[in-house]
Amino acid sequence: xxxxxxxxxxxxxxxxxxxxxxxxxxxxxxxxxxxxxxxxxxxxxxxxxxxxxxxxxxxxxxxxxxxxxxxxxxxxxxxxxxxxxxxxxxxxxxxxxxxxxxxxxxxxxxxxxxxxxxxxxxxxxxxxxxxxxxxxxxxxxxxxxxxxxxxxxxxxxxxxxxxxxxxxxxxxxxxxxxxxxxxxxxxxxxxxxxxxxxxxxxxxxxxxxxxxxxxxxxxxxxxxxxxxxxxxxxxxxxxxxxxxxxxxxxxxxxxxxxxx
Numbered sequence: 245x246x247x248x249x250x251x252x253x254x255x256x257x258x259x260x261x262x263x264x265x266x267x268x269x270x271x272x273x274x275x276x277x278x279x280x281x282x283x284x285x286x287x288x289x290x291x292x293x294x295x296x297x298x299x300x301x302x303x304x305x306x307x308x309x310x311x312x313x314x315x316x317x318x319x320x321x322x323x324x325x326x327x328x329x330x331x332x333x334x335x336x337x338x339x340x341x342x343x344x345x346x347x348x349x350x351x352x353x354x355x356x357x358x359x360x361x362x363x364x365x366x367x368x369x370x371x372x373x374x375x376x377x378x379x380x381x382x383x384x385x386x387x388x389x390x391x392x393x394x395x396x397x398x399x400x401x402x403x404x405x406x407x408x409x410x411x412x413x414x415x416x417x418x419x420x421x422x423x424x425x426x427x428x429x430x431x432x433x434x435x436x437x438x439x440x441x442x443x444x445x446x447x448x449x450x451x452x453x454x455x456x457x458x459x460x461x462x463x464x465x466x467x468x469x470x471x472x473x474x475x476x477x478x479x480x481x482x483x484x485x486x487x488x489x490x491x492x493x494x495x496x497x498x499x500x501x502x503x504x
Contacts, residue, residue, distance in 0.1 A: 247473045256486040258284030262342035263333050265320060265377060268296035272397060272445055273346040275474035276481050281308040283482055285342070288333050290318035292347075320347045320373030330380040339388040342485045343381040345374045345396045348415070352408040363411045370415035371422070378426050382435065391434035395484045396423050400443040400502040416441075420496045427494030436493040438484045443500035444471040467501030
């Protein structure tokens with residue numbers, strides 16, 4: 245089964261300001277930045293890879309206008325860089341409306357052979373990085389009195405077991421739990437916190453770091469018999485960021501058939 249036609253925009257995020265982490269390149273973050281711009285938002289994109297980030301900023305600015313696109317390198321394991329990212333959003337537009345925590349780090353290692361460094365690195369980027377950005381976002385919303393939305397990127401491995409993925413699965417399960425707890429605390433400030441849980445969204449970097457055999461096996465497990473396009477995940481993020489999900493908070497939405 246092939247992917248459906250690309251959904252045209254519906255102006256769902258007009259005049260809203262969004263911060264999107266890990267948004268350089270052709271993965272889910274980059275697809276989300278593009279979809280947000282198509283839906284009328286302004287975006288501040290970030291990534292730990294400065295060169296790719298600059299290239300993404302230039303390409304998006306050429307297509308959507310420089311006034312609607314800004315970029316700032318950010319390593320989510322560095323609290324000072326996270327603080328600088330959210331300060332930049334305030335300086336540009338006096339605050340923000342949407343935060344998409346997309347930064348994550350994977351890897352494959354049998355648990356019996358996994359080192360403390362491998363475990364800690366994946367947890368620091370994927371879970372603690374999401375915590376740092378969620379905390380910064382909640383502080384920004386509280387201090388400016390603006391309501392808003394946070395969307396975290398989880399994964400189906402946060403629900404199910406996969407060989408060699410103990411660190412990544414633990415981190416993504418933690419993102420789901422963080423999402424639920426943050427949502428309860430943020431509700432009194434009018435802030436919604438939800439997550440998406442993709443299974444297999446294909447992009448060039450994934451092909452580089454994953455064997456063809458494993459990709460084929462994972463694809464066979466999908467109900468549609470194909471992997472997701474990154475923009476199909478981005479569409480669900482747009483929904484969660486928009487007013488169409490105004491009564492949803494604390495939820496993890498599976499973008500896959502692989503859920504409990």
